[in-house]
Amino acid sequence: MKCPACSTDNKDNAKFCKKCDRDLTAPPAWFPDAAWHVRTLGIIYAALIVLYFGVSAALARLPKPYNLRQIPVEMTPWLAPNGQKFLPEDQLKAPAYRADALPAK
Numbered sequence: 001m002k003c004p005a006c007s008t009d010n011k012d013n014a015k016f017c018k019k020c021d022r023d024l025t026a027p028p029a030w031f032p033d034a035a036w037h038v039r040t041l042g043i044i045y046a047a048l049i050v051l052y053f054g055v056s057a058a059l060a061r062l063p064k065p066y067n068l069r070q071i072p073v074e075m076t077p078w079l080a081p082n083g084q085k086f087l088p089e090d091q092l093k094a095p096a097y098r099a100d101a102l103p104a105k
Helices: 032-060
Strands: none
Touching: none
8 A cells, every 4th residue: 555645655454654654544535525526517518518609609600611501402402492302203213123234143
């Protein structure tokens, strides 16, 4: 067992440090309790929320194309502004089976 004050190696069952005579049986001066954990986690969560909104605000000020908030219609044709929300039936069907497209054995 090491002494917390002077880091001297002592026997595991020693009650006092052989160098500085510190009491080795005394518990540490501070233990984190539930209130400390709640307060610390609250501070961490609050910092993460502030960081998230700060980064979002900073990214919103970037020039195009980095500040895209709306997905372009070219990337999502099924969300076209003309009210058509689904692809036409001919685009939903699987391609026709072609025997010549199969790899040769």
